[in-house]
Amino acid sequence: MLVLTRRSGQSIRIGPSMEVRVVRIEGDRVVLGIAAPRHVAVVRAELVEEISGEVREASDARAKLRVMLLPHTGLRARESARQSDGQNLPDPEGPGVA
Numbered sequence: 347m348l349v350l351t352r353r354s355g356q357s358i359r360i361g362p363s364m365e366v367r368v369v370r371i372e373g374d375r376v377v378l379g380i381a382a383p384r385h386v387a388v389v390r391a392e393l394v395e396e397i398s399g400e401v402r403e404a405s406d407a408r409a410k411l412r413v414m415l416l417p418h419t420g421l422r423a424r425e426s427a428r429q430s431d432g433q434n435l436p437d438p439e440g441p442g443v444a
Contacts, residue, residue, distance in 0.1 A: 352368045353368065354368050354369070354370050354371050355367070355368065356368055363382065363383050363386075364380070364381065364382045364383075364386065365380070365381045365382075366378055366379070366380050367379040367380075367381070
């Protein structure tokens, strides 16, 4: 990681098209201005971490739901296969005839 010291009004450049400028310093807070092309996403790191956590939780919930439904889905698939094989069709001789 590159660590730089900048004063209010000073900036750094990242590549040919991005600039980070120290707009002002307010106590222990630094206000930054970021100029970047529209196709470059500029997002606060804590938001990315929060959204990543939510996506991870949703993925875990989806996986749990899939596991819960698998036995039922498997039974339905086997029943469909039996019916298509003729194993679950009525007896042509009629009920009770052996």
